[in-house]
Amino acid sequence: MFRRFRSRASICLLTGLIVLAGGTAMGDWFETFDGETLDVATWQFDPFPDLTKTFTNTILTDPNGNKYLSLDETTSTETGGSAFGAGLASDEQFTDVRVGAIVNVTGDASRNYCGLLARATIVIDPDGSITGVAPGLFAPQVYVMHVNWEDGPGNLRIDIEKVVNMQNIMRNESDLGLDLYVPGLNHARSYYAELDVLGSDPVYVTGSLYEYRGGPLVAKTATMVDTSGNDPWEDEGVSDAPFLSGTSGIFGQNEQEQPAGYHTTFDDVFSTSEGPAAVMPSPADGATDVSVDVELGWIEASFATSRELWFGKAGAMEKVDPAPAGATYAPSGLELGQTYQWRVDQVGSGGAVSGHVWTFTTAQYRDVDGFESLTSDAEIQGIWPHNIGAEFQYVFLATDSAGVKSMQLDVQNQYEPFFTEATRTLDGPQDWSTLGVETLSLSFVGRDDNSEHPLYVKLEDAAGQSLKVEHPFTYACQSKFWRQWDIALDEFTAAGVDLTSVAKITIGMGSGEPSGQPMDDDRDSIFIGEISLVPAQDGPAAT
CATH class of the missing domain: 2.60.40.10 (Immunoglobulins)
Incomplete structure (x- = not known):
């Protein structure tokens, strides 16, 4: 809770002479401050350090007749005034809990903090002899949410902290989204603050700020995940155990010498076990x-x-x-x-x-095959077998200088059957009709010394109905730059291919007639990149 109080002081609550005890309870409480007496009769208020006896808790009434709680310190920390003061409605122990309250950012007149605490364990030290720190509150453990305007209401922040023995043990809060500025400037006003804590190991802690209870969300921290291991917000080698249960409460805080003290107000404070959001x-x-x-x-x-x-x-x-x-x-x-x-x-x-x-x-498109997960020639050859005899191999896994993978398809179409193709049988028939897509897209690059070969894609459904679509340019395989080829799925539908049950996709080159390649071991090659399904696009079908 305390960022600067490294002399082992932080926010917390107190009840009992030494440490809050008792089993976990489900006794929710709610305080409106509206009656002649408090709704919860067991409220207790204490500051730290408790030296000057100038910390007060008062029920005030606004011009509209609404009553609310004010926690106040009038003495500067420079002369022994408390750095914080806290209130606890009961000693009931909560595990999963939501703590909520209406809080008021009091503006330039009082640059300080207020906030909520959960799963707190509290010691009250009357004279400082128990803790060796100072008289007042001592918190061996507590999760805290701050509503912080120490830099003025134009720089309002919220954060969550894990406090061990009165010391905030966290680092990197801003980088992890656990300490953040609230958007906008109109912050000298009331908000509804909410602290959710749930789980055991891990424990999940989230702080939220709303326009009003049930109203629009203004700001929300990331969820802190507290484990028994070394967490990213802990110092290296530190593995502080999560807090499993404790009491709930509110606090006001100002560790600065000027302005002196703090003035924080609260209304409709509650703690409930039936509240933490998923x-x-x-x-x-x-x-x-x-x-x-x-x-x-x-x-x-x-x-x-x-x-x-x-x-x-x-x-x-x-x-x-x-x-x-x-x-x-x-x-x-x-x-x-x-x-x-x-x-x-x-x-x-x-x-x-x-x-x-x-x-x-x-995603803007759905992968049919991107080849990135493959690791070897043998793996891609098993997934994309070719149509030539097993004594030859024409399919390989290629990786460029940037680490991008593609399928290399070699062809020797100077020999029968004068076409070469690789076919992938999908993992069960796929429905390509329900994705909001209209185009099958693939990228390819060839070599400028290739012979001309028709490049084609064939789809086959589970019933065996198929259609082969050829690229409009037979010299496309000679492009030494990556190209994208978009094929309208309507072409396959018009030919009777059932796009609700696509079973196979084939990529090939060749016309069934001799290609004119030299009658030796000459091979032409094309490289197939990402194959995907995409929404309808403007522009040419093939580039």
Whole structure:
């Protein structure tokens, strides 16, 4: 929690004389501050360090009659004032938890922090003899979300931290998306802040800021994944264990000498076990170039006994019926080059808890074969066998100086059958009619000393119906530059090829008549690059 308090001081809560104890509970709490008395009778407030006794907690009323909590320190840290003050509604222990509150960014008058904490273990040290640090709060462990305007409301930030023995042990927070600036400038106002923690090992921690509760998302940190190993935000060699349970609360903070103290306000504070949203979407939120055959996955909180899934093109999500039985779902009929949105609403004993909206964009094309996964001639020869006798080999795996792989097809069409082709039998018949594609595209390059040969592609369906389409230029195989050839799938459909059941694809050269190559071991070669299915494109069909 503390960035600068390296003398082992950080934010946290206190309850009990030494350390909070007790088993894990499911006792959710909610505080509105609106009644004559507090909704939760067990609130406790304490600062660190507790030297000047100038930290206060007060219920105030705004001009509209709404009551709220104010945590205040009037003495500078230079003269012993507290660096932070915290409030804890109860000593109930939470595992998976959502902590939320309305917070107020108080503007230039008070450049400080406020925030939320979860899974906290607290020690109260009356005179500093227990911890050897100072009187007040001591936190052996806590996860924290900061709402930070120490550089003024025009530079509002949110972050999450893992604090061990009052010290923030994290590094690289900004690089990992765990410390980020909030967009815009109009921040001298109230927001709704939310801290979600779920899991055991790993633990997933996420901080979010909204316009208001249930309103538009303003900013969200990446999800911190806390494991028992060395995490990317820990120093090398450090493997601090995840925090498995603890209490929840709020805090105000200002470690700077000027301006003196802090003034932070809160309303509608709560802690609930039925609240953490599902996390770790796969594909990741905002992912691009996603396969149309993607399977969605996510991680749920322990309260979830079922879930509701919403999925669809951007702006058109619909509820999936029936709902997935577990935390995976394989959508069908995805189109290339489209952006999709999805959301997982977890369902527990209290009903559905709305999740975050995630997005991904599918690839602009679908690979039929890109050759990049292949590693040897023998492998490509097994996948793309040729039509000439087994005593000869005409298919090879080529790799250029940049490491890009392609299929090299050699031909000796001066000999019977005067054409050479390689055929790939697909892994089961494929449906090419549901992808929003209209074109079969392949790239190729030849050699300028090749003889002229017709270059062709043939598709065959599961029933054996086929069509061979020839490139319009017989000299195409002499191009020493990579070219793209786009073939309209309608050509195959018109010939009766069933594109819902494509079984084989063949690439070949030759007309069935002698090619005119020298009658010796002369070989011509063409190199086939990526073969893909793409949406309709403007421009010529062959280049």
